[in-house]
Amino acid sequence: MSFSYDIQPCLNVLNNGGIILYPTDTVWGIGCDAGNEEAVEKIFRIKKRNEEKSMIILLADEKDIIQYTEDPDPLIFDYIKGVHKPTTVIYERARNLAKNLINKDGSIGIRIVNDPFCKELILQFGKAIVSTSSNISGYPPPAFFEDIDIEIKNGVDYIVQHRQDDLTPASPSAVIKVALDGTIQVLRP
Numbered sequence: 001m002s003f004s005y006d007i008q009p010c011l012n013v014l015n016n017g018g019i020i021l022y023p024t025d026t027v028w029g030i031g032c033d034a035g036n037e038e039a040v041e042k043i044f045r046i047k048k049r050n051e052e053k054s055m056i057i058l059l060a061d062e063k064d065i066i067q068y069t070e071d072p073d074p075l076i077f078d079y080i081k082g083v084h085k086p087t088t089v090i091y092e093r094a095r096n097l098a099k100n101l102i103n104k105d106g107s108i109g110i111r112i113v114n115d116p117f118c119k120e121l122i123l124q125f126g127k128a129i130v131s132t133s134s135n136i137s138g139y140p141p142p143a144f145f146e147d148i149d150i151e152i153k154n155g156v157d158y159i160v161q162h163r164q165d166d167l168t169p170a171s172p173s174a175v176i177k178v179a180l181d182g183t184i185q186v187l188r189p
Contacts, residue, residue, distance in 0.1 A: 003117040003162035010121055010158060014129065018157035019043060021148070024058065025086045025115035027133050027141045027170040028148055030156060031058070034068075034128035037098040043130060044100075046155035049137035051100060056088050056109035058131045060122040065110055068096055068128060073182040086111060086173040090187070092180050101130065111173055117162050133172065143169050 010020050017039045020031050030046060032039035034057045044051050059065065062080060065072055070093040080087065094101075094108035102108055111131070113119050122129055133141035134148045142148045145164040153159060175188040 003120070003160075006117070006160045006162050007121055007124060010160065011124060013158045014125055019046065019155070020158045020160065021134055021153060021156040022118070022121070022160040023115065023145070023163040023166070024118050024131055025111075025113050026173045027143070028145055029058075029131040030134050030152065031129045031131050033125075034097050034101055034130045037100050040098045040101045040130060042155075043132060046152060047132065047135070047137050049132075052104060053137070054103040054107075054109065055101060055130050055132040056111055057097065057101070057128040058111055058113050058118060058122060059128055060113060060119045062112050064128070065091070065112075068108060068110060069093055070095055073178055073180075075182050076178050076184075079176075079184060080112060083174070086114065088173045088175045090175065090177040092178070097128065107177075109175065117160070141170075141172060143171070 013020050014033050017036050019042050022029055022031055030043050032043055062077055069091040072091055088109045088111040090107050090109045092107050134152050135141045136149055177185045177187055
């Protein structure tokens with residue numbers, strides 16, 4: 001199935017403060033407008049997640065990182081280009097995002113997507129989209145769409161049809177943290 005069918009309904013939901021359930025280049029994610037505090041709060045409620053546990057944002061292009069962080073170290077761009085596994089980078093000094101999305105230390109996790117559906121959705125939306133795994137907090141992220149808890153499915157405003165039948169095992173991204181001095185720490189390989 002072509003994903004073009006799903007783009008407009010997702011845009012409608014995101015633009016109206018709603019929540020989507022969608023495939024990413026890692027696991028199925030729950031997402032919303034990363035600038036909408038009420039939508040971010042809805043995701044915390046759906047996941048039954050403590051608000052102190054941060055979520056990440058997805059971007060379509062690395063040039064957009066500077067919209068959401070202050071002065072990222074230019075070396076990180078070379079690092080990102082050199083990795084082949086989807087990698088979430090935690091940046092210090094997040095900005096232009098919902099306050100309840102930014103970690104209490106001021107950081108935010110950002111992943112540049114390679115998935116064609118996500119990339120097209122983000123490009124058409126024109127701003128960052130929240131992404132968090134589609135599981136109730138404390139449970140492992142589902143590897144396939146069919147493994148997603150019905151409570152999650154019932155809690156969102158739109159479920160993407162694209163890739164629901166994909167049985168390729170999914171796993172979360174690698175996670176690295178970039179300190180202000182440019183030091184890179186691998187948190188999850």
